[in-house]
Amino acid sequence: MRRRQSRDTASETAAGNEDGFEGLRVRDLTIVYGTEAGELAAVRGVDLDLPAGTITGLVGESGSGKSTLALAMLNAVPSPGRITAGSVTMSGVGDITRLRGRALRQVRGGVLGYVFQASQNSLNPLKRVGAQLLDLARSHGVAQPRLILGEAAKLCERMGLDATRVLSSYQHELSGGMRQRVGIVFALVLNAKVLILDEPTTALDMLSQAAVLEVVREIHAERRLATVIITHDIAVVAEMADRMVVTYAGRVVESGTAGDVLRYAAHPYTKALLRSIPRISGDISAAEPLPGRPPDLASIPTVGCVFRERCPLAMPICSDVDPATVSVGPGHTTACHLAAGPLAVPEQSEEVAG
Amino acid sequence: MIEVRGLTKTFAGRGGLLGHRAVPALREVDLQLPPGGAVSVIGESGCGKTTLGRILCGLESYDSGSLLLDGRDAKELSISERRERFQRIQLIHQDPYSALNPTRTIRQTMLASLRLRASATKRSQAWTERRANELLELVGLDPSYCLPRYPHMLSGGMRQRVVIARALTVDPDALVADEAVAMIDVSLRLGILGILRKLRADLGLSLLFITHDVAAARYVGEDGQLYVLYRGQVVEQGPVDEIVQRPTHPYTQCLLSAIPVMRGLERPGPDRLVPLRPLDDNVEPPGCLLADRCPQAQDDCLLGRPPLVSAGAEGHLHACLHPEARSVVATPEPTGSSTR
Ligand SMILES: Nc1ncnc2c1ncn2[C@@H]1O[C@H](COP(=O)(O)OP(=O)(O)OP(=O)(O)O)[C@@H](O)[C@H]1O
Ligand SMILES: Nc1ncnc2c1ncn2[C@@H]1O[C@H](COP(=O)(O)OP(=O)(O)OP(=O)(O)O)[C@@H](O)[C@H]1O
Ligand code: SF4
Ligand code: SF4
Ligand SMILES: [Mg+2]
Ligand SMILES: [Mg+2]
Numbered sequence: 183m184r185r186r187q188s189r190d191t192a193s194e195t196a197a198g199n200e201d202g203f204e205g206l207r208v209r210d211l212t213i214v215y216g217t218e219a220g221e222l223a224a225v226r227g228v229d230l231d232l233p234a235g236t237i238t239g240l241v242g243e244s245g246s247g248k249s250t251l252a253l254a255m256l257n258a259v260p261s262p263g264r265i266t267a268g269s270v271t272m273s274g275v276g277d278i279t280r281l282r283g284r285a286l287r288q289v290r291g292g293v294l295g296y297v298f299q300a301s302q303n304s305l306n307p308l309k310r311v312g313a314q315l316l317d318l319a320r321s322h323g324v325a326q327p328r329l330i331l332g333e334a335a336k337l338c339e340r341m342g343l344d345a346t347r348v349l350s351s352y353q354h355e356l357s358g359g360m361r362q363r364v365g366i367v368f369a370l371v372l373n374a375k376v377l378i379l380d381e382p383t384t385a386l387d388m389l390s391q392a393a394v395l396e397v398v399r400e401i402h403a404e405r406r407l408a409t410v411i412i413t414h415d416i417a418v419v420a421e422m423a424d425r426m427v428v429t430y431a432g433r434v435v436e437s438g439t440a441g442d443v444l445r446y447a448a449h450p451y452t453k454a455l456l457r458s459i460p461r462i463s464g465d466i467s468a469a470e471p472l473p474g475r476p477p478d479l480a481s482i483p484t485v486g487c488v489f490r491e492r493c494p495l496a497m498p499i500c501s502d503v504d505p506a507t508v509s510v511g512p513g514h515t516t517a518c519h520l521a522a523g524p525l526a527v528p529e530q531s532e533e534v535a536g
Numbered sequence: 537m538i539e540v541r542g543l544t545k546t547f548a549g550r551g552g553l554l555g556h557r558a559v560p561a562l563r564e565v566d567l568q569l570p571p572g573g574a575v576s577v578i579g580e581s582g583c584g585k586t587t588l589g590r591i592l593c594g595l596e597s598y599d600s601g602s603l604l605l606d607g608r609d610a611k612e613l614s615i616s617e618r619r620e621r622f623q624r625i626q627l628i629h630q631d632p633y634s635a636l637n638p639t640r641t642i643r644q645t646m647l648a649s650l651r652l653r654a655s656a657t658k659r660s661q662a663w664t665e666r667r668a669n670e671l672l673e674l675v676g677l678d679p680s681y682c683l684p685r686y687p688h689m690l691s692g693g694m695r696q697r698v699v700i701a702r703a704l705t706v707d708p709d710a711l712v713a714d715e716a717v718a719m720i721d722v723s724l725r726l727g728i729l730g731i732l733r734k735l736r737a738d739l740g741l742s743l744l745f746i747t748h749d750v751a752a753a754r755y756v757g758e759d760g761q762l763y764v765l766y767r768g769q770v771v772e773q774g775p776v777d778e779i780v781q782r783p784t785h786p787y788t789q790c791l792l793s794a795i796p797v798m799r800g801l802e803r804p805g806p807d808r809l810v811p812l813r814p815l816d817d818n819v820e821p822p823g824c825l826l827a828d829r830c831p832q833a834q835d836d837c838l839l840g841r842p843p844l845v846s847a848g849a850e851g852h853l854h855a856c857l858h859p860e861a862r863s864v865v866a867t868p869e870p871t872g873s874s875t876r
Contacts, residue, residue, distance in 0.1 A: 244692070244721040322723040323750035326796040359581060385718065387581040387748050392794035393814065414722045421796035458726045460751040461802070462780060462795055465756050471726040475691055 205408035206232040211268030212517035222479040232408040239419025242429035243476040295374025296367040305353040312349035357388035438514030448516040538569040542601035561587040563768040567675035572740040574757025589712040594622030626703035630715040632695035636687040643683040647707035672702040693724030710742040774852030784859035802866035
């Protein structure tokens, strides 16, 4: 069932970015958190395109800035964090980082649907799910809020939830898997164009995870959403995403089609990450742990490659110069000196690589 | 050897929407955990995995059946024997943060356990310091870094290693790992799994590994057994790779079919199976417990509960009236395609 509703794309494009891009576009985004040691960057100079009709998977270790980036897409980075540079432009809306007050509230939960990490707890414990949906509708100026309940019920049924029961429940009466799905209902009920899912299936069992992902995939295709799935579970991204973006220490280190990044991983971090995942078939001893541990904000190098301390191929230049993002294939880029061409590769490091 | 026979547990019921309905958590479960062996348990949320693990650790009561520790029924042990015996079966659960006292440094936590051990085994205080260092090194931590620190100063992966090191202070025979890596970052998971693997090999520890991640179960216990629980009943069991590659029970097939495929590196299994509907534990089908969801169900499935019988291969058992081997898990793409 991959129906694709033929929407009025022409008028959407007219209202879109000047170059006709449809979806969400992040440019040179930097986000810092205030700490005892001053303001430290959690996300630095990130460029990202989330085109309509595409599922983008954002993967990276814990602390690599995935949630911070997602919050910035909603202009919702909490204090002591703030966006210090860059833009998040949505077609038909403009730069979200410049919106304030009512205009911003309309966009969040409206055209920008989102499910935050640990949405398990983001429902109001004192209100029934149905009442919270009505609140959402009212706060977004929906003319007939009650109609939302019908739409929510339809979404619930599609996710295998008993709508009558769920809408009249309090949060604590729902299992983790049910709450996760209710979160997605909230994100979609007001006709979102962009869907941001932060760890949507973490802590779900295999069957619930597959069911949630299947519904996301269907609705994504039907509504031609720009969907981003944030997770540290690469397998979920490999299964779901058209494009894959790998973050490390607040930087995008590799991006491309999911197939290319998996098959032709170019960045040493991506390669190591892929090796560290045990597989269901084949030689299980081929899995190798990634050495070292993820950096925290204070230990992220501000000059040179952020991965150098754990990189088996690090060279002197890696400590001194930020690797530029270079193309390694059609639509496939990476930020590593080794990929920047033979000139950047000193001879000894070839041996290490072999 | 830890063994359960006919283990049955029903919870009196929960409040809320479901009313006070009895919840069968385990139904006549038989399981053997040999010394140095590994048994992995998979199944949907709520199918009884944690309850089984807690009973093995002496932390939960059961209604009928028996728990045998080296052949002796746990109910016949004296209180002190029970305490001593169950202490040697240590539980590692999923949240490494709540497992450690946040107001104690790692040194205080480790020494508190080790002092008890030292007085029980008539060893000196100097031994406790030495042993703390030894155990932290065994789980891949740097003692001089960790000992003076509080739990919140360590990463999730490091905390889980501390939890394992603390469990080892009592020289356990067995570990029950209940989704022990679920909250650990993917990049650090393999390290923890490797430690569990090493403890089996080096110390002869047995491992009950409760998980949603079947590949992780292969990593820690490829030579071990895999048990599939559904609504408290063992519906299939056998050697890990036999069950993964040739599952015969439709429930196992549904579970394994749901494992995400690393497209590009793997091809999906050809015979994937999807349950007809989500689990509804308000209805209890009269015959096979899966009958309301099973894509292979036939009329006779409602007549009686299928018993666990041999599926042919050594040690492979299943409880289904219409079993059929299916290939559902992904296989690696042929190698050589990984350069461009
Ligand atoms: N409120 C805050 N104050 C200070 N630092 C913060 C705050 N929130 C996040 N950070 C830091 O910013 C960095 C990025 O955090 P973020 O939550 O975005 O990572 P993540 O990739 O989503 O990780 P995870 O996989 O654990 O969810 C981390 O080093 C984190 O410690
Ligand atoms: N203390 C309790 N009181 C009442 N019911 C309980 C209790 N503990 C567990 N149950 C119920 O018993 C069943 C089995 O629960 P258990 O926690 O063993 O499942 P599980 O397989 O570990 O699930 P998960 O994968 O979610 O951890 C569930 O239906 C659960 O709701
Ligand atoms: S730039 Fe240098 S340190 Fe960074 S990933 Fe490439 S080789 Fe490794
Ligand atoms: S006995 Fe029938 S309902 Fe049960 S698993 Fe087998 S085929 Fe399905
Ligand atoms: Mg996060
Ligand atoms: Mg459990």
